[in-house]
Amino acid sequence: MKILVAGHLGVGKTTAIRTLSEIPTLHTEEVMTDAAADTDDLSLVGLRNKTTTTVAIDFGRLTLPGDKIVLYLYGTPGQRRFLPLWKGIALGALGALVLVDTRRLDASFEVMDLIEERGLPYAVAVNVFPDSPDYSLEILRSKLDLAPDTPLVICDARQTNSSLNALIELTAHSISRAGNETS
Numbered sequence: 612m613k614i615l616v617a618g619h620l621g622v623g624k625t626t627a628i629r630t631l632s633e634i635p636t637l638h639t640e641e642v643m644t645d646a647a648a649d650t651d652d653l654s655l656v657g658l659r660n661k662t663t664t665t666v667a668i669d670f671g672r673l674t675l676p677g678d679k680i681v682l683y684l685y686g687t688p689g690q691r692r693f694l695p696l697w698k699g700i701a702l703g704a705l706g707a708l709v710l711v712d713t714r715r716l717d718a719s720f721e722v723m724d725l726i727e728e729r730g731l732p733y734a735v736a737v738n739v740f741p742d743s744p745d746y747s748l749e750i751l752r753s754k755l756d757l758a759p760d761t762p763l764v765i766c767d768a769r770q771t772n773s774s775l776n777a778l779i780e781l782t783a784h785s786i787s788r789a790g791n792e793t794s
């Protein structure tokens with residue numbers, strides 16, 4: 612099954628896929644060019660030393676513990692200018708794990724809109740950084756304007772169990788939604 616790992620620049624997509632994948636991951640990172648410097652403003656993200664940006668996709672694979680379910684993970688850039696890429700990757704996907712950084716909540720709306728437009732079920736995983744504001748889940752749910760049944764979890768993309776937990780929430784939600792639609 613195909614799963615998207617989506618989110619804005621610097622939110623931790625590459626990290627999460629590296630952490631989760633049981634095979635060496637494929638990354639298409641490119642050195643950010645001056646042409647993208649205005650659109651991908653890293654000072655906003657607090658990543659002044661980040662010199663690469665995901666221009667296409669990350670790819671990894673994961674077999675869920677206990678099941679014979681194999682997940683193919685596609686890291687997908689959050690910017691709308693990658694829409695043509697999105698259309699292809701989203702086709703046939705089970706759902707999307709949206710990584711969110713509480714320091715830049717507004718930057719997550721673009722990616723959530725892209726996913727909703729494609730009709731994909733999604734779960735939100737808040738990737739915590741040392742200087743992230745500490746909101747309760749209830750406040751986050753309201754700030755992100757999430758539907759009551761959209762899973763929302765806190766995670767650390769660098770930790771396997773934490774990322775896996777987020778993925779399991781998404782898989783359960785997507786399977787349950789697919790069940791509701793066919794019944």
Ligand SMILES: Nc1nc2c(ncn2[C@@H]2O[C@H](COP(=O)(O)OP(=O)(O)O)[C@@H](O)[C@H]2O)c(=O)[nH]1
Nearest residue numbers: 620621622623624625626739740741767768769
């Ligand atoms: N503190 C902290 N740093 C993280 C976490 N996840 C990613 N990072 C760091 O944040 C930076 C951006 O992550 P990356 O995976 O490249 O983001 P991407 O642009 O979404 O692929 C990297 O330097 C990561 O090491 C996290 O959960 N906690």
Ligand SMILES: [Mg+2]
Nearest residue numbers: 624625664665
């Ligand atoms: Mg990346």
